[in-house]
Amino acid sequence: xxxxxxxxxxxxxxxxxxxxxxxxxxxxxxxxxxxxxxxxxxxxx
Amino acid sequence: xxxxxxxxxxxxxxxxxxxxxxxxxxxxxxxxxxxxxxxxxxxxxxxxxxxxxxxxxxxxxxxxxxxxxxxxxxxxxxxxxxxxxxxxxxxxxxxxxxxxxxxxxxxxxxxxxxxxxxxxxxxxxxxxxxxxxxxxxxxxxxxxxxxxxx
Numbered sequence: 705x706x707x708x709x710x711x712x713x714x715x716x717x718x719x720x721x722x723x724x725x726x727x728x729x730x731x732x733x734x735x736x737x738x739x740x741x742x743x744x745x746x747x748x749x
Numbered sequence: 750x751x752x753x754x755x756x757x758x759x760x761x762x763x764x765x766x767x768x769x770x771x772x773x774x775x776x777x778x779x780x781x782x783x784x785x786x787x788x789x790x791x792x793x794x795x796x797x798x799x800x801x802x803x804x805x806x807x808x809x810x811x812x813x814x815x816x817x818x819x820x821x822x823x824x825x826x827x828x829x830x831x832x833x834x835x836x837x838x839x840x841x842x843x844x845x846x847x848x849x850x851x852x853x854x855x856x857x858x859x860x861x862x863x864x865x866x867x868x869x870x871x872x873x874x875x876x877x878x879x880x881x882x883x884x885x886x887x888x889x890x891x892x893x894x895x896x897x898x899x
Contacts, residue, residue: 712790716756720794720819723754723827735790740763740770743790747815747823749754 711735715745723747751850754820754827755812756795758787771871772804772840780809784843787811795819800846801853803839806873807864810839838883840875852890857881 715735723746735743760783762770775783784802791813799814815823838855859875867873877884 709789709792712792715790716792716794719756720822721824723823740765740767741786742761742763743758743786745756745758745790747754747819747827748757749827 708735708737712745719745719747750799750801750812750814751847753799753814754823755814756791758791758811758813759808760787760810761808769807769867769872771806771869772809773806773871775809780843783809784811798846800844801849802843802845804841804843805875806840806871809843837877838875838887851883851886854883854886856884 712735735745737743762775762779762783764770772780787802787809788797788811791811794815795813796816797813801812803810803812838853838859840855840859842849842853842855856875856877858878858881860878861873862876864872864874877887879885879888
């Protein structure tokens with residue numbers, strides 16, 4: 705499993721435990737990637 | 750997504766030199782690669798049969814509905830908390846597996862609010878016009894919430 709996939713799995717688990725409640729702001733935690741690509745993930749309503 | 754909590758995954762890109770690369774300047778291949786990356790990051794989570802891909806001027810975003818098991822595992826406060834905000838409309842919906850409510854649709858004539866510190870005509874946030882059906886739908890939601898608190 706690549707580093708990205710491992711990192712994403714951890715972020716998914718964290719996001720379920722700590723969802724960002726009903727907000728639309730850019731979310732954390734961020735998955736910074738190489739090459740100027742930025743990804744963020746959360747659970748929202 | 751029609752009342753179901755969603756995974757929200759967003760991607761932004763910078764051009765060489767560090768400047769933000771607005772989504773209208775992404776090539777079709779970069780756009781496709783970005784959608785694939787969003788799905789890769791969300792991975793096995795959620796229900797892929799219930800998705801929406803939409804863009805803002807800086808970010809490309811994926812909504813994927815949570816599964817029933819995931820919803821059951823969310824902390825109680827998520828279900829009990831009052832809404833803190835209502836997301837504005839997207840700039841463009843690129844694909845969706847189920848029609849979203851009117852309130853999820855782009856404003857027909859948004860004010861283009863420049864992003865703080867941004868330079869360039871493509872770096873803006875859409876502010877609702879307040880007159881088109883999607884804006885009226887979002888306003889109606891806000892009115893109902895305000896009335897419920899009164």
